[in-house]
Amino acid sequence: MAIVFEKPKSLTSKELHYCPGCPHGIIHRLVAEAIDKLGIEGRTIGVAPVGCAVMAYDYFSCDMVEAAHGRAPAVATGIKRALPGNIVFTYQGDGDLASIGMAETVHAATRNENITIIFVNNAIYGMTGGQMAPTSLPGQVTQTSPYGRDVKVAGYPIKVCEMLSALDAPYYIERVAANNVKNVLKAKKAIEKAFRNQIEGKGFSLIEVVSACPTNWGMTPQKALEWVDNNMIPYYPLGVFKDKDQEAKA
Amino acid sequence: MPEKVLMKGNEAIAEAALRAGCRHYFGYPITPQTELTAYMAKKLPKMEGGVFLQAESEISAINMVYGVAGTGKRVMTSSSSPGISLKQEGISYIAGADLPAVIVNVQRGGPGLGGIQPSQSDYFQATKGGGHGDYHLIVLTPSSVQEMADLTSLAFDLADKYRCPAMLLADGTMGQMMEPVALPEEKESGIEKPWAVTGTQMKREHNIINSLYLSPEVLEKTNFERFERYAEIEKNEVRYESYMMDDADYALVAFGIAARVAKNAITAMRKEGLKVGLIRPITIWPFPKKAIREAADKVKGFVSVELSMGQMIEDVKLAEECLRPVVLCNRAGGMIPSVDQIIKVTKELAEGGKN
Numbered sequence: 001m002a003i004v005f006e007k008p009k010s011l012t013s014k015e016l017h018y019c020p021g022c023p024h025g026i027i028h029r030l031v032a033e034a035i036d037k038l039g040i041e042g043r044t045i046g047v048a049p050v051g052c053a054v055m056a057y058d059y060f061s062c063d064m065v066e067a068a069h070g071r072a073p074a075v076a077t078g079i080k081r082a083l084p085g086n087i088v089f090t091y092q093g094d095g096d097l098a099s100i101g102m103a104e105t106v107h108a109a110t111r112n113e114n115i116t117i118i119f120v121n122n123a124i125y126g127m128t129g130g131q132m133a134p135t136s137l138p139g140q141v142t143q144t145s146p147y148g149r150d151v152k153v154a155g156y157p158i159k160v161c162e163m164l165s166a167l168d169a170p171y172y173i174e175r176v177a178a179n180n181v182k183n184v185l186k187a188k189k190a191i192e193k194a195f196r197n198q199i200e201g202k203g204f205s206l207i208e209v210v211s212a213c214p215t216n217w218g219m220t221p222q223k224a225l226e227w228v229d230n231n232m233i234p235y236y237p238l239g240v241f242k243d244k245d246q247e248a249k250a
Numbered sequence: 251m252p253e254k255v256l257m258k259g260n261e262a263i264a265e266a267a268l269r270a271g272c273r274h275y276f277g278y279p280i281t282p283q284t285e286l287t288a289y290m291a292k293k294l295p296k297m298e299g300g301v302f303l304q305a306e307s308e309i310s311a312i313n314m315v316y317g318v319a320g321t322g323k324r325v326m327t328s329s330s331s332p333g334i335s336l337k338q339e340g341i342s343y344i345a346g347a348d349l350p351a352v353i354v355n356v357q358r359g360g361p362g363l364g365g366i367q368p369s370q371s372d373y374f375q376a377t378k379g380g381g382h383g384d385y386h387l388i389v390l391t392p393s394s395v396q397e398m399a400d401l402t403s404l405a406f407d408l409a410d411k412y413r414c415p416a417m418l419l420a421d422g423t424m425g426q427m428m429e430p431v432a433l434p435e436e437k438e439s440g441i442e443k444p445w446a447v448t449g450t451q452m453k454r455e456h457n458i459i460n461s462l463y464l465s466p467e468v469l470e471k472t473n474f475e476r477f478e479r480y481a482e483i484e485k486n487e488v489r490y491e492s493y494m495m496d497d498a499d500y501a502l503v504a505f506g507i508a509a510r511v512a513k514n515a516i517t518a519m520r521k522e523g524l525k526v527g528l529i530r531p532i533t534i535w536p537f538p539k540k541a542i543r544e545a546a547d548k549v550k551g552f553v554s555v556e557l558s559m560g561q562m563i564e565d566v567k568l569a570e571e572c573l574r575p576v577v578l579c580n581r582a583g584g585m586i587p588s589v590d591q592i593i594k595v596t597k598e599l600a601e602g603g604k605n
Binding site: 012041042043044045047054055058061062064066067068071074075076077078079080081082083086103104106107 | 303319459
């Protein structure tokens, strides 16, 4: 009988610790599928964040490094500079990448560091139990914005793709979502392209994946995915923000 | 004997690192160590596999070091006191993941932004942990430009041997002064690093560089194992210089620039008939406890000479086990104790002892 669906080779057999309905499992799978398809597992080194994906080092079967909170792009820079023939990716959440690690993110981008960043934006700190993130929406209720994010006090959410695409250097920046089949298929293509860019030596690629956090949003998985459509995507529009392949053609 | 060249201390560190096979350097400008960064910026891009990067912050620089150290390659960063404070998070992670790396601190006066003149006031930070958690660095303290080079070279070897970050703790005077130096031989690590992340090549299980252990039983075990290695370091790697201690009635204890002033004070005091010697720790972690304890059986007292408000003096007191009086001779904030000050403090100790 033909096998039509199986675990990607570059995922280990370790059981994921993520909550029921959390899209991290899907996004891990998309990364692993890209690594498998490009045949790069043996030379790939991943960098895990601090946040929900902190234990990603147990789930990817390539070599892995666990970075301090927000520092993954600096750690990845060190690895890539030392081993330019290897493929280096980071997998980071919104608190990690867009709050404490903003300097590392911006400077890796402006150096056009030849790495791949998978940025999962679910608008909340999940691992610590649901606090306000740099990407929490205006009015969003969290443990540390119990009356809703008041932009007069807490400021506005950071739109990472819009911000980074204002820089001259980065090669490829795209925002995708992991909330329905159509979007997941688009995300898969974008992640693959981000890795291919690195193989071809093109430089910095960042894929923002708009995601959901049913547990800390206090919703069923189904409702959370709908909330992505109705609230997240209108604020964080999907699409390609920078692609030097296209700029070259234009 | 290799030919001697005239070099600034900061540049001697840089050249010695290159000769130790270090091809990766990440820095951020700060006085008084910037010559080291500039030397690396000039040399590394011209060397095969050489990587120089001016990071966006000291925090990023130390995390780039963490990344390279994970690949098993020799790597270094340098800074001065305020910048070293910023690196402490990363140093804790490097220690927690058992990675070898060399960190240079060319100290300046503090706390806060402090000043830019020489100091030894990061002694506690360097020897007692610095960042969070139970860990030590191997801490080497040069007292000449020659030792800036030699101890840098040694730091790479010790870091690799014990999978433990090593710190070269110098001060602004050492960094800025010029002296003749015989540069160390070219070498490479020569130590196998099967734990490094280099890509599995589909030939082995994946390696993980990590300091997270959610199970307290497992985390405790990693701490115990690390401290077994520290015990080995304490057993094998204590280094100090014993100067005119054979007949000494009083012992000065000093390192770095303070030790050089102390030697001049000893010459002057011996001319007057006061028998004074010097114990100069070269490693301050591990601290030469045994040398101090043995001296306590012979001398009548100790003077800890420091460019701080008195930090090493605590280790001297612990080591001599309350057998003799220990007094402090110090300047702080970028000032250096003078020969006259050391003589005065030592004489006061000697006269007090007669009463």
